[in-house]
Amino acid sequence: MDRVRIAVLGASGYTGADLVRLALAHPGVEIAALGASQKAGAKMADIWPHFAAHRDLPPLCRTGEIDFGRVDIVFGCLPHGAGAAVLAELAAPRVIDLSADFRLKSAETYADWYGVPHPAPERLEAAVYGLTEFARPHLADARLVACPGCxxxxxxxxxxxxxxxxxxxxxxxxxxxxxxxxxxxxxxxxxxxxxxxxxxxxxxxxxxxxxxxxxxxxxxxxxxxxxxxxxxxxxxxxxxxxxxxxxxxxxxxxxxxxxxxxxxxxxxxxxxxxxxxxxxxxxxxxxxxxxxxxxxxxxxxxxxxxxxxxxxxxLVKGSSGQALQNMNVMLGLPETLGLEAAPLFP
CATH class of the missing domain: 3.30.360.10 (Dihydrodipicolinate Reductase; domain 2)
Structure with a gap:
């Protein structure tokens, strides 16, 4: 299996860290870049102790330092409004955004509920709302997928x-x-x-x-x-x-x-x-x-x-797990790949 090269923007937040955790168990994924502007230069293990055994992960870096030409899928785990302009301009890689920036089809509704004008309204109509069980027919050709909120x-x-x-x-x-x-x-x-x-x-x-x-x-x-x-x-x-x-x-x-x-x-x-x-x-x-x-x-x-x-x-079905599930469908991989783990109990 050819490994999919991914970049995770916002890897210092909960959804970004959980996406990295799940991606490490995905046999078809290579983590090529990790973005986190405020923590740039740090290792994931330095800010997330549960990655102590994975010090070989790429160091955190600023978004502008990532070579997106060498990335297949970009996961946006940035706060609402912070990454929309960046993600909207990425022409080469396919984007799966975990923020709210591309979920709503109306820029006016977005402005009303989030208090700021939408940074990339021209991309709203083409964004696929990524509730996987209902979005499958639209994911294969999608360039921009908006993961639903939890x-x-x-x-x-x-x-x-x-x-x-x-x-x-x-x-x-x-x-x-x-x-x-x-x-x-x-x-x-x-x-x-x-x-x-x-x-x-x-x-x-x-x-x-x-x-x-x-x-x-x-x-x-x-x-x-x-x-x-x-x-x-x-x-x-x-x-x-x-x-x-x-x-x-x-x-x-x-x-x-x-x-x-x-x-x-x-x-x-x-x-x-x-x-x-x-x-x-x-x-x-x-x-x-x-x-x-x-x-x-x-x-x-x-x-x-x-x-x-x-x-x-x-954090999983409501965020990072659903994002990986969408990626699997987009790329024609088995939908459960990397997500087979049973729930934790107790």
Whole structure:
């Protein structure tokens, strides 16, 4: 197998480091360059102790020092807005971006939710929204793939099959989401300190989280009409993991069993998305450290409603693992290559 040469921009952040971790286990990947401007010159092992056995990794460098002509795939793990202009100008390598910069199709919507004009609006239409299980037909020829956010990944895997079948109503979707602290990134901020997070649970970005328009955009495509969801994220005192409990209203004539059957059929042959046995609630411990998503459906006490629950690892299936899964599809490699590891337990 010819090895794919990759560059990881933003390797000093959580998603970049997890992408490197996964890439080291991928037999078809050679890590050619690691970008991190503030840590330029350092070794990965100097800032990430779990890479102590991999001191042969390329040193961290500034983006301008990377020879992109010798790279096949560039992974953008930079903060929102920081890498869009750089990535948009890369003509030779194919790009998989893990930030939010190319997920939304509307530059106006991006500016509204992120507070700045989009740095490369001309690239938005051509970017493929990389929810792998629904994007496969478009990935083979893609030059720019926008990986979904972690919250939208779990929400959309749970909801898209139901929306496409019109088994639920678009006007009554409420998402209650829980995330580990790594979902907030590695930057130093008071709210992420141990004493602020430990032994506590708290909502944040109440009523206006940046992943809301992304969820609504993709659900609107599935329903064929505009959608507005209620979405409330919460921070939990754990390193990684994400759990979403989604309340939906059944379409006329639909039953809870119909939702289970739709999910069972849609994901029957999927390597990473699994409908659990009836009555088994998803939990983050079922997917920790893996590229898997577990789902289930439960009746709500209101006869016309149901609860759809999904669990993923926010750094793997919700970010770096899905990025590698997309790369495998783009290059015609086995989709599970490098991602076969079972979840970590305990």
């Amino acid at each position: 919250y939208p990944t779990a929400a959309l895997l749970a909801l898209l099959p139901l929306a496409e079948a019109r088994a639920i109503e678009p006007a009554d979707i409420a998402i209650f989401a829980l995330s580990g602290v790594s979902g907030a990134g590695r930057s130093l901020r008071e709210s992420n300190l141990f004493v602020e997070v430990a032994e506590a649970a708290a909502p944040y970005s109440v009523g206006r989280h940046r992943h809301m328009p992304e969820i609504e955009q993709e659900l609107a495509r599935a329903f064929g009409e505009p959608v507005a969801v209620s979405f409330t994220p919460h921070l939990l005192p754990m390193n990684r993991g994400e759990l979403e409990t989604i309340a939906v209203r059944l379409a006329p004539g639909a039953r809870v069993d119909d939702l289970r059957q739709l999910l069972a059929r849609r994901y029957a042959d999927e390597p990473f998305v699994h409908l659990l046995p009836e009555g088994t609630p998803p939990a983050t411990r079922m997917v920790r450290g893996s590229n898997h998503c577990v789902l289930n459906v439960f009746p709500d006490r209101r006869p016309s409603h149901a609860l759809v629950i999904a669990a993923i690892d926010n």
